[in-house]
Amino acid sequence: MSSEADVAAPGIGLPPEQEAEVQAGVWRRALDNLRTGNLGILPIVLGLVLIVLFFTIKTPVFFTANNFNNIIIQMAGTCMLAFGVVFVLLLGEIDLSIGYLSGLGAVAVAEFQLPDSSHQYPGLVAIVLAVGLCAMLGGVQGTVVAKVGVPSFVVTLAGLLIFQGVILQVLEYYYFSHSAGWIIAGGVTALYAAMALAHVIGHRRAGVAIRDPYILLAKVVAVAVASFGTVGICNHANVPTGLPLAGVLVVIFLVGLTFLAKRTPFGRHVYAVGGNAEAARRAGINVARIRILVFVISGAMAGVGGIILAANVNSVDLNVGGGTLLLNAISAAVIGGVSLFGGRGEVRGAVIGSVVIATVANGLNTAGYKCHPPLRRHAGHRRAPPASALRALSR
Amino acid sequence: MVSETPLLQLRGISKSYGSVQALSDVDFEIRDGEVMALVGDNGAGKTTLIKCIAGIHGYDQGEILFEGNPVSISGPKEAGRLGIEVVYQDLALCDNLDVVQNMYLGREERDWLWRLKEPPMEQHTAETLKSLAVTTIRSIRQPVASLSGGQRQSVAVAKAVQWNSKLVILDEPTAALGVAQTRQVLDLVKRLADQGLAVVLISHNLHDIFEVATRITVLRLGRDVGVYERATTTQQEVVHAITAGMPTKVAGIAETVPELAT
Ligand SMILES: Nc1ncnc2c1ncn2[C@@H]1O[C@H](COP(=O)(O)OP(=O)(O)OP(=O)(O)O)[C@@H](O)[C@H]1O
Numbered sequence: 001m002s003s004e005a006d007v008a009a010p011g012i013g014l015p016p017e018q019e020a021e022v023q024a025g026v027w028r029r030a031l032d033n034l035r036t037g038n039l040g041i042l043p044i045v046l047g048l049v050l051i052v053l054f055f056t057i058k059t060p061v062f063f064t065a066n067n068f069n070n071i072i073i074q075m076a077g078t079c080m081l082a083f084g085v086v087f088v089l090l091l092g093e094i095d096l097s098i099g100y101l102s103g104l105g106a107v108a109v110a111e112f113q114l115p116d117s118s119h120q121y122p123g124l125v126a127i128v129l130a131v132g133l134c135a136m137l138g139g140v141q142g143t144v145v146a147k148v149g150v151p152s153f154v155v156t157l158a159g160l161l162i163f164q165g166v167i168l169q170v171l172e173y174y175y176f177s178h179s180a181g182w183i184i185a186g187g188v189t190a191l192y193a194a195m196a197l198a199h200v201i202g203h204r205r206a207g208v209a210i211r212d213p214y215i216l217l218a219k220v221v222a223v224a225v226a227s228f229g230t231v232g233i234c235n236h237a238n239v240p241t242g243l244p245l246a247g248v249l250v251v252i253f254l255v256g257l258t259f260l261a262k263r264t265p266f267g268r269h270v271y272a273v274g275g276n277a278e279a280a281r282r283a284g285i286n287v288a289r290i291r292i293l294v295f296v297i298s299g300a301m302a303g304v305g306g307i308i309l310a311a312n313v314n315s316v317d318l319n320v321g322g323g324t325l326l327l328n329a330i331s332a333a334v335i336g337g338v339s340l341f342g343g344r345g346e347v348r349g350a351v352i353g354s355v356v357i358a359t360v361a362n363g364l365n366t367a368g369y370k371c372h373p374p375l376r377r378h379a380g381h382r383r384a385p386p387a388s389a390l391r392a393l394s395r
Numbered sequence: 396m397v398s399e400t401p402l403l404q405l406r407g408i409s410k411s412y413g414s415v416q417a418l419s420d421v422d423f424e425i426r427d428g429e430v431m432a433l434v435g436d437n438g439a440g441k442t443t444l445i446k447c448i449a450g451i452h453g454y455d456q457g458e459i460l461f462e463g464n465p466v467s468i469s470g471p472k473e474a475g476r477l478g479i480e481v482v483y484q485d486l487a488l489c490d491n492l493d494v495v496q497n498m499y500l501g502r503e504e505r506d507w508l509w510r511l512k513e514p515p516m517e518q519h520t521a522e523t524l525k526s527l528a529v530t531t532i533r534s535i536r537q538p539v540a541s542l543s544g545g546q547r548q549s550v551a552v553a554k555a556v557q558w559n560s561k562l563v564i565l566d567e568p569t570a571a572l573g574v575a576q577t578r579q580v581l582d583l584v585k586r587l588a589d590q591g592l593a594v595v596l597i598s599h600n601l602h603d604i605f606e607v608a609t610r611i612t613v614l615r616l617g618r619d620v621g622v623y624e625r626a627t628t629t630q631q632e633v634v635h636a637i638t639a640g641m642p643t644k645v646a647g648i649a650e651t652v653p654e655l656a657t
């Protein structure tokens with residue numbers, strides 16, 4: 001083609017000889033981001049550090065291994081709900097029903113394994129059934145939103161009213177043994193390193209430059225430090241000792257849902273619909289299908305969260321799913337940087353946001369301020385065998 | 396006219412938005428290897444017509460034939476399957492996605508694990524943009540929101556022409572482009588036609604149209620008021636049709652009256 005076309009295309013294509021420039025570009029981009037106020041999660045992490053500092057000074061029992069474990073458990077349930085909220089917000093929708101839906105999930109688990117009924121399923125089956133039920137209810141709401149065109153605020157508000165009226169359940173809690181914890185940490189690190197390696201090899205083979213190779217290395221190191229550090233602290237705790245299952249579940253869902261959001265066509269289409277639904281439609285994307293599936297995810301995550309919360313608080317009062325849970329879950333996603341207007345945000349925002357919320361609640365609690373009861377009731381936690389799973393309190 | 400069946404043929408298309416009659420009884424056709432310009436004043440119904448072709452919305456009356464067969468284009472996906480690609484006037488890009496993500500929206504390459512194959516998509520995007528002389532975009536991984544109006548338009552054009560399609564429809568593709576990029580798009584239009592594709596070009600710039608078009612269809616107030624051969628018409632004649640043209644057929648009668656142009 002014309003010679004004009006060959007007059008350098010800066011930044012496009014990144015031929016090998018430009019790789020060095022790309023590495024220098026890491027810092028320039030970081031600086032660019034700082035200057036333009038595009039700070040990502042940096043401010044919220046700084047905020048978290050300040051919060052931790054504040055409570056550490058305020059009370060001696062805050063910055064302890066025991067309390068570290070507590071915070072993991074306290075954030076896990078909210079975080080699961082927030083994972084679903086991230087997807088819903090990415091679409092530019094809202095789901096108000098997740099609070100009570102999570103309660104319903106907890107009840108369903110107990111219901112599915114009631115000792116004296118005709119349907120006494122094993123723990124894991126009951127959990128899968130309960131989450132499936134929540135996913136289905138989410139799907140029903142999503143269908144009304146996508147096909148009938150009723151705003152999600154209205155549909156899920158109706159859902160909220162319907163799912164209300166939940167009963168008390170108990171699910172006992174599980175901690176990994178010390179050695180199992182270390183094995184998990186090693187496994188996570190090895191897996192992440194392997195994925196990073198596969199990424200590098202894939203790019204090399206395709207002849208595309210690897211963006212920021214140093215950052216990639218730093219990430220692997222950070223994952224190693226984080227996972228071994230977490231297990232170390234959790235094992236150091238003594239009231240309940242060991243890595244809590246809830247923490248592991250958070251990581252599993254974090255990885256799985258991040259993959260879904262960032263690496264699959266489905267995730268890309270969620271972002272596209274949230275960014276410009278009409279453009280997505282013209283690109284041949286089935287917008288209604290995406291909407292329904294997102295509400296299915298939201299419902300399923302509410303179910304998972306509800307079960308974890310039921311385990312966490314050791315008893316669920318009629319208020320479960322109501323009160324602050326819904327607000328906390330949505331706040332977690334928003335604190336974590338997910339836009340309320342759709343199309344912007346990351347799955348990891350749910351984790352960061354729920355850690356912040358749990359830390360503040362826990363800190364206020366340990367520092368002796370009045371806080372909502374479920375978190376206080378949690379204080380005297382015992383290690384429980386894994387299999388006993390669920391026991392219905394009242395029904 | 397040549398007897399060969401047109402690639403796309405619209406017969407008696409009518410479309411109303413509520414009380415606004417945007418199109419009434421419009422005929423339109425285009426053949427392989429031809430650049431058909433579609434002109435008309437603002438609000439004449441050009442965009443509405445191509446949205447009917449692209450399956451963005453239905454039409455109230457009339458029929459569409461593709462390669463001689465009646466088709467019902469139920470949606471954008473169906474249009475894509477037939478080999479119809481469109482650059483929309485309002486661009487239809489997702490601001491929150493980057494250039495590569497927009498280029499492949501709805502047609503992402505994936506592997507057996509359902510994972511997106513980013514490297515080939517990235518590489519192909521870079522090549523396509525380079526072939527269109529789009530050299531001012533700093534990174535194809537930056538969100539489209541951060542691009543200038545002209546850069547966005549270039550991306551929209553690149554997005555439509557990268558597929559091996561049979562018919563490319565460009566709704567005012569050069570309206571925001573600089574001199575060099577407009578040149579590239581016009582050259583591209585000619586090149587596509589040389590390769591045997593059919594191109595529909597909507598533009599208000601008659602100079603550009605007289606450079607690349609083989610025929611010119613004029614719409615006025617939702618009616619087609621004539622098809623002109625570029626070789627035998629003049630700009631004055633087309634301008635007159637745009638501003639004061641009369642329908643070439645009487646409403647209700649489907650047969651085309653001999654064209655004004657000849
Ligand atoms: N979505 C819509 N709802 C209602 N009326 C519409 C809609 N889209 C277009 N119209 C009307 O239909 C008529 C034709 O519009 P159209 O966009 O097809 O014009 P156009 O020829 O593309 O004009 P322009 O040169 O300004 O792009 C106009 O009167 C317009 O107001």
Ligand SMILES: [Mg+2]
Pocket residue numbers: 441442443484566
């Ligand atoms: Mg238009």
